[in-house]
Amino acid sequence: MEKKTSNKAWFLVIPALIMVLIAAALPMAAVVNYSVQDVFAGDRFVWVGTRWFQEVLRSPDFQASLFRSLAFSAIVLCIEVPLGLFVATRMPDKGMMSNIYIVLMAIPLLTPWLVVGFVWKVLVDVDAGLLGATFAGLGLNYDLDNVFVAWATIVLMDVWHWTSLIALLCYAGLQSIPFAYYQAAEVDGASGWAVFRYIQIPKIKHVLLIAVLLRFMDSFMIYTEPFLLTRGGPAKSTTFLSLDLVQTASIQFDLGEAGAMSIIYFLIILLVCWSLFNIMMRRNG
Numbered sequence: 001m002e003k004k005t006s007n008k009a010w011f012l013v014i015p016a017l018i019m020v021l022i023a024a025a026l027p028m029a030a031v032v033n034y035s036v037q038d039v040f041a042g043d044r045f046v047w048v049g050t051r052w053f054q055e056v057l058r059s060p061d062f063q064a065s066l067f068r069s070l071a072f073s074a075i076v077l078c079i080e081v082p083l084g085l086f087v088a089t090r091m092p093d094k095g096m097m098s099n100i101y102i103v104l105m106a107i108p109l110l111t112p113w114l115v116v117g118f119v120w121k122v123l124v125d126v127d128a129g130l131l132g133a134t135f136a137g138l139g140l141n142y143d144l145d146n147v148f149v150a151w152a153t154i155v156l157m158d159v160w161h162w163t164s165l166i167a168l169l170c171y172a173g174l175q176s177i178p179f180a181y182y183q184a185a186e187v188d189g190a191s192g193w194a195v196f197r198y199i200q201i202p203k204i205k206h207v208l209l210i211a212v213l214l215r216f217m218d219s220f221m222i223y224t225e226p227f228l229l230t231r232g233g234p235a236k237s238t239t240f241l242s243l244d245l246v247q248t249a250s251i252q253f254d255l256g257e258a259g260a261m262s263i264i265y266f267l268i269i270l271l272v273c274w275s276l277f278n279i280m281m282r283r284n285g
Helices: 010-035 051-058 060-090 096-109 113-123 130-137 147-175 179-187 192-203 205-220 224-229 241-251 255-284
Strands: 037-040 044-047
Touching (some): 010 037, 010 255, 051 255, 060 147, 060 205, 060 241, 113 224, 147 205, 224 241
Antiparallel strands (some): 037 044
């Protein structure tokens, strides 16, 4: 006898979907409205069509900020994905040590962005910070006014904060692999690299894809940490697209330009995520 399925459970999800739709649709509608109009004195609107989009795309500051954001995302992904995968493969499979590793990995993830920025701001301080004082003791000048030092500090901070996310996701994927695969590999005399290449990576490719997409979106939208550490300096070298957008909207109060920039920002994230998803699925499929 065929068992009947009921879809009544979906009705329990409808209120949450409605709330999410409202929370996402209303701000988006306001941004779209601002992006096609010029705002005077906060309450007078003049239709300008696509003028703001054209000005934003032609702006050298926007192009430079976009390049910096993409470069930062590429750098942290190239570091965090291999490092997180390495940590996941070295974590114990079970037992007390496994629980300890998971807790330690979760600590950076539970730290708010604001706290991370303040902690690293103190850490690199030459007079009071452990890292800054250590470099000063070695005769090295740890100066955030140096472009390389500013970038290295932000990248290192992001690696400390988010590598554990990739490690935990990969660890969960590795734990879901049936033990029979490892037994078959042992019988065939497969090396550790062969097990990693032909068993572990193919079995966690979808988890790895989710980790890459999550980290790209988050790193591309980074704001709080570089704002607290460098304020976008020195000489705008760490002014990412998020900082440029906030400055345009809240400091310059160019709401039309900021609205157009927000939509372009959103479309870039969608395009890059869609491209990464298709490329990785095609290669791993």
